[in-house]
Amino acid sequence: MKIPTTLKHKPVVVAENYEKVDGRMAGNTDAKGLSLGLAQWNDRGKVDISAKVWRYTGEKWSRQSEELPLHRVLDLSILICRSLEHFREAYRYEHLYDPQQPVIDRVGLQGDAMTVEVCTDNERINEDIKLFNQALSDDDELIGERLRTLSKILKDMGY
Numbered sequence: 001m002k003i004p005t006t007l008k009h010k011p012v013v014v015a016e017n018y019e020k021v022d023g024r025m026a027g028n029t030d031a032k033g034l035s036l037g038l039a040q041w042n043d044r045g046k047v048d049i050s051a052k053v054w055r056y057t058g059e060k061w062s063r064q065s066e067e068l069p070l071h072r073v074l075d076l077s078i079l080i081c082r083s084l085e086h087f088r089e090a091y092r093y094e095h096l097y098d099p100q101q102p103v104i105d106r107v108g109l110q111g112d113a114m115t116v117e118v119c120t121d122n123e124r125i126n127e128d129i130k131l132f133n134q135a136l137s138d139d140d141e142l143i144g145e146r147l148r149t150l151s152k153i154l155k156d157m158g159y
Contacts, residue, residue: 009037102117
């Protein structure tokens, strides 16, 4: 499906037909494309790049399509990777984390740090973390394939 070019987000690089590779939802998803382009929130004289997931309801492009600045996409990737690393060893804890030390990592960014931690404010964290861990396990092959691909690309780029 062709991504629209007449809306506020202006696509520059696209991955159309994303519905064919959308993880477990491949073939049955409203996410029809991904794009990198000029952000819809750009003001005159200021240009930001954003990543966008284009969702289509079957009749029109959805307002639930998500657009994120590139640094947030990368920050989410960092959050995913640090979480995956935690859950590889989480079996050692009764509740899959240490309630006395819920901080998983502090990742230095821009002279400060992004704290990655288990959300102990969630009143159902002990149930939810088990469900989260199981979902990670169920999707291990899908996630692993994408991480290996990303790792190869990053190495090819010199990172």
